[in-house]
Amino acid sequence: MTFTVAQIAAALGTEAAGDTSITIGAPAEPADAGPGDLAMAMSPKYADGLKQGQARVALLWPGADWQALGLEAAIFAPRPRMAMSGVTALMDPGQRFGEGIHPTAVVDPSAELGEDVSVGPMTVIGPGARIGDGSAIGPLCYVGAGAVLGAQAYLRESVSIGANVQIGDRFIAQPGARIGSDGFSFVTPEVSGVELARETMGDQGDTAAQSWIRIHSLGGVVIGDDVEIGANSTVDSGTVRRQGLPAVRSGRHRRVGRRWRQRGAGGAGRRGRQHHHRRPGHCRRRVQDPLERARRAHDQRLSRGENGHVYRDVQGAAPVAAPGL
Numbered sequence: 001m002t003f004t005v006a007q008i009a010a011a012l013g014t015e016a017a018g019d020t021s022i023t024i025g026a027p028a029e030p031a032d033a034g035p036g037d038l039a040m041a042m043s044p045k046y047a048d049g050l051k052q053g054q055a056r057v058a059l060l061w062p063g064a065d066w067q068a069l070g071l072e073a074a075i076f077a078p079r080p081r082m083a084m085s086g087v088t089a090l091m092d093p094g095q096r097f098g099e100g101i102h103p104t105a106v107v108d109p110s111a112e113l114g115e116d117v118s119v120g121p122m123t124v125i126g127p128g129a130r131i132g133d134g135s136a137i138g139p140l141c142y143v144g145a146g147a148v149l150g151a152q153a154y155l156r157e158s159v160s161i162g163a164n165v166q167i168g169d170r171f172i173a174q175p176g177a178r179i180g181s182d183g184f185s186f187v188t189p190e191v192s193g194v195e196l197a198r199e200t201m202g203d204q205g206d207t208a209a210q211s212w213i214r215i216h217s218l219g220g221v222v223i224g225d226d227v228e229i230g231a232n233s234t235v236d237s238g239t240v241r242r243q244g245l246p247a248v249r250s251g252r253h254r255r256v257g258r259r260w261r262q263r264g265a266g267g268a269g270r271r272g273r274q275h276h277h278r279r280p281g282h283c284r285r286r287v288q289d290p291l292e293r294a295r296r297a298h299d300q301r302l303s304r305g306e307n308g309h310v311y312r313d314v315q316g317a318a319p320v321a322a323p324g325l
Contacts, residue, residue, distance in 0.1 A: 001025070001093060005057055005073045008038065012086045017066060018073030022057055027087050030055065038087065042080035059083060095156065097138050111143075114151065132169065144180065150225065162237060168225035176232040179223070183236040185215035215239060 002023040009016035028037035030049030039055035041047060047069060050058060056072045066074035077083035097120045101107060105119040108127040113119070117131050120139035125131070129143045132151035142160040143149065149161065150169035159173040162180020173179070188210040219238025229235065 001091065002036075003090065005075060008087065008090065009075050011090050012075065012077070012083055014076055014078065014083070016073065016075045018057075018071065020073055022073050024057060024091075026091060027059075028053075028055070030058065033058075038075075040084065040087070042077045042083060059087065095138065097136055102139075108145075120157070126163065147180075156231075162221070164220045165223070165237075166220070167223040168227065170226050171223065172228040174229065174231040174233075177229045178234045179229065180221050181217075181234055181236050183215075183217040183239060185217070185239065186212040187215060189213060 002025045003011075004020060005016050005018070005022050005024065006020035008024060009020070023036070024038045025036045026038070027040050028034070030039040030041045030046050031052040033039035033050075033053040033055035035054050035056050037053075037055055039046075039050055039053060039058035041050055041058045042061055044061060044064070047064075050069050050071070058066065058069070058071055058074055059077050060066055060069075060074045061080075062076050062078055064074065064076070075083075097118055099118050101113075101117075101119040102121045102123070104121045105123045105125070107113070107119060107125040108129070110127045111125045111129045111131070113125070113131050114133035114135065116134045117137070118135075119125065119137045120141065122139055123137055123141040123143075125137070125143045126145040126147065128146045129148070131137065131143065131149045132153060134151055135149055135153040135155075137143065137153070137155045138157045138159065140158045141155050143155075144161055144163035144165065146164040147161045148166045149155075149171060150167060152169060153167065153171045155161075155173045156175045156177075158175055159177045160179070161167070161173075162178075165180040167179070190210060192210060217237035217239055219241045221235055221237055223235070
């Protein structure tokens with residue numbers, strides 16, 4: 001896939017000079033650029049790199065003397081990062097997942113696929129799922145029962161969308177993203193030591209070990225238009241509601257608004273906090289001693305208020321330390 005200098009300039013909506021019929025195959029750093037590359041030298045600080053490379057054409061800053069730099073043609077970039085966006089979009093060959101529905105994909109008869117939808121190998125589309133026009137579902141993906149994906153969705157490999165999740169147009173999910181997982185909530189059969197400690201901030205003595213009972217997540221997830229989720233990120237389902245937080249946040253009972261971006265290896269968990277670069281299993285580790293967890297929370301409240309101020313006393317009295325500390 002090659003483009004002439006004139007075609008690239010037209011796509012960027014900017015000016016070009018010199019021999020605009022030269023064809024370009026890929027962008028490159030100035031020092032690494034070959035004769036068929038577009039050297040990305042959008043600032044004077046990259047001029048020396050052009051001397052080290054073999055580029056015939058470069059993307060330059062406005063007013064640059066392209067002939068003095070030994071180039072045969074140049075494209076000018078008033079906004080470097082905007083130009084970078086345009087060039088990379090134009091020259092991105094994509095993942096080449098292929099067109100149509102792969103023979104190994106499993107699509108439930110009740111699922112609705114729009115026009116020009118592609119479904120990759122070993123992907124499963126559940127009953128009642130709806131996928132909008134022009135969407136590309138990569139290999140090894142899962143779209144659950146009743147889930148809705150808007151037009152031009154793009155799921156990279158190994159993405160899972162849970163049942164009844166609703167997603168708007170132009171959604172992008174990078175490899176390994178998980179949307180609609182359970183919120184990982186639990187309760188004990190009897191009142192636990194940590195509950196008592198939270199109420200009284202006192203030592204409840206020995207606490208008996210108890211089993212854990214799951215609280216199921218029935219609320220699902222709602223995501224707006226133009227949202228991208230990074231690789232290996234998670235957005236958990238709400239407990240009973242689909243929404244409950246302001247737009248452009250995500251959390252328990254979560255609703256993710258338009259134009260949201262979440263970095264890779266992050267998670268949208270309770271209270272909408274974003275947990276990036278988690279260690280494996282970090283979000284699912286329980287504190288072994290319930291009273292210790294209450295003590296930690298107590299210490300945090302003593303040292304830092306909700307507005308970030310430090311509180312050293314309460315009504316003139318010294319702070320009360322957690323029992324045993």
